Amino acid sequence: MNKNQEYEFQKKDSFWQKTWEEKQVFKVSDDSKKEKKYILDMFPYPSGEGLHVGHPKGYLATDTYCRFLRMSGFNVLHPLGWDAFGLPAEQFALKTGKHPREAVKRNVKRFKSQIKMLGLGFDWDREINTTDEKYYKWTQWIFLKLFERGLAYQAEIPVNWCPELKTVLANEEVVNGVSEIGGHPVVRKPMKQWMLKITAYADRLLEDLDDLDWPEPIKEMQRNWIGKSEGAKIVFKTTENENIEVFTTRPDTLEGSTYLVLAPEHSLVSKISSKENSKDIQKYQDECSRLSDLERTGPESDKTGVNTGALATNPITGEKMQIWISSYVLGHYGTGAIMAVPAHDQRDWDFAKKYQLPIKPVVHHPNLKHDFEKSAFEEHGFSSTPKEENIATEKAIESMISWIEQSNIGEGSISYKLRDWLFSRQRYWGEPIPIIHTENGPIPEEKLPLTLPLLEKIQPTGDGQSPLALAKEWLNAKKGNRETNTMPQWAGSCWYYLRYLDPDNSEKLIDPEIEKNWMPVDLYVGGAEHAVLHLLYARFWHKVLYDIGAVSTKEPFKKLLNQGMIQGSDGQKMSKSRGNVVNPDEIIKEYGSDVFRMYEMFMGPFEGSAPWNTEGISGIKRFLNKSWKILLSEDSQKDSNEKIRHKTILKVTDDIEKFSFNTCLSSLMIYLKNLEENGSSEEDKDTFLKLLTPFAPHMCEEVNLVRKGSKMACELDWPKGDAEKTIEDIMEMPVMVNGKLRARMQVKQTDSTNENLLQEMALKEENVINFLAGKDPKKIIVIKGKIVNIVI
């Protein structure tokens, strides 16, 4: 190795990657005296296309961070595995004619080799794969626990059926009326399905968000998704003595309620409808049930409905109210019925206008004039009814709830937008649901895993049955038929972070001691697109596991960060179809992995998105080449960089912890420039090498080897910065006149807090004298050590 040569990035990469692996540098032990850190990446779905440069951004950041933490003396767990069940793998298999098991095997191999090329320090001894029966045994085990606790149940419900994919989809997997995967149309169809009762945990999922160190927008999205509304349930009696229960958040407007609306699918509709209306009613119900959610939701004002002919009584006024059905009332929310208050709810107002139903204002606001002919008045204000004369809305809601409760016609109540989780899929490539039917009972725990049979033909049947229904041998258990539906893709990812901790345990999901040692995850990094799917499901399962004593923390992920996307150079999302994909293999082949890693970290803030620009890489390459030369150059005789050295240590340390890698690199560049200009001491080189190691691990190992370091570079101790040593003897102090910069003074550090002296000096500045033009300053503001501002 000749220090005058440029560093040959590409050639050394694989050598150091192998060395790390052989020396097991990234293997983590459970018993260490060091403080633990559990850093987790959202594990990848190994698709057939391999990685593009955007995929590894999160892994690069966590790897850099973990290398920093290790050097800082922590016991760091950083594992990776594969989320490999589910539709994409199955669709890929169907298209290519390969069995998904084979496809997954191949894709994982490809992904792993790409990831290894980046020099990422994962502990591969803990690798897991959701399609491994040793893994999904425990996914099934958790399902049994859910079943035992009544949290998994079957129901005949209208579901999102996708004829193209031949499976049902969860609401969250349907976007704008088409499947999220592939964009195929989705229709409504009643089917018997497995559901998970996530709604039973709605309140806890909502409340425990408060204590999480997550990006506020993600927490807000989960709050909105859970959608808690406080209000009341009120029972209306029909003239035929049927009870119709409605949910409202504005019980104070009860007196202004002039009609009722039931969802078309409400169970009382056929019972209360008058004979002459029943034909229209049925026709309308048919129409609604066939329509997808998208079709059913047209423009908001375009409301349709049919009068049932039945009448109810307003419990306060005793007035008769018509009862309608309309698609704008949803069967699955609240009680599936509403009391319409057209004066104070725009939707009701639209409907009332269209069908000429009465509009009766009961809330006013003295400062807001309102024309009820034009729209509803939805603001809070004051009640204007004989019963609640001039009471503020908030108070009126409370007092009305107590009146309702005293009158025995209802109670205060809470509704959630969150719905139970549709958990079955009519597809082959997923975890079999461990249930035997005739007994409708679970498979006993000790018989798990219920393995997925190796079928030749995995095409979905299209009649709503899973391909497993055709596996005759597998289907028939001694005591009855097996459940043929499989679990959705999200199942395996709900708990994988636990399995890394104890990947080979065949007796338990996880050993409690080990669990206590590592949980919770200190930092979880992944894309924001999982804000309400994976992250909510995983929190739900974790809370169930907490309730059965399998884990010791209420929440799995203490801190969350979302990496921004790397877009194509056209500013669009990187994708094969847009033809803007850049492959990391090519970049690494040309520049080496250190340059690639550093460039991705240098591109901008971690949580931001930015377009890929291959031209920009050259700056990083230059920087590393210069670093190589400086690190292997002759020592300077004197140590002239102490101040900048300590400044850099403090800045880099601080910024790594903030995941602000771009500014870390910028301060390293500044430090390097100083070393080039002033010469570098042994201590400078030591420090610079250590600070650079997490970012350019391969080159730094090489430098360390040439410099004959006793340990490996990645095992060196992180340097300590001393703020005292960064203080400059002479500082520049800006002088402003009327808030505009007019001069800069050189001030001794010791004088920088001397107000009188600073004033005096500032007034002597030539340019300041010019601007004063002989006038006396009105006021002089001196901020010690910062700035002088002269006001005239």
Added chain:
RNA sequence: GCCGGUGUGGCGGAAUGGUAGACGCGCUAGUCUUAGGAACUAGUGUCCGUUAGGGCGUGGGGGUUCGAGUCCCUCCACCGGCACCA
């Protein structure tokens, strides 16, 4: 429509209420070279000025402050989420 987020040079981006544009790309000029898409040096927000210096400038408008990219109000644009949730 509702809820979030973001707007700074040609580009990616820096900036605890205190010198806007750090750092990098690109560009311009130069040095070295047979050559260079290599390396190095200098310059680079914009307008005026030979220089000194000055005017303007962080999406638009207003405000608070000695001082605002940063705080407040309002409008606009783009991105993300939700979308008849009573």
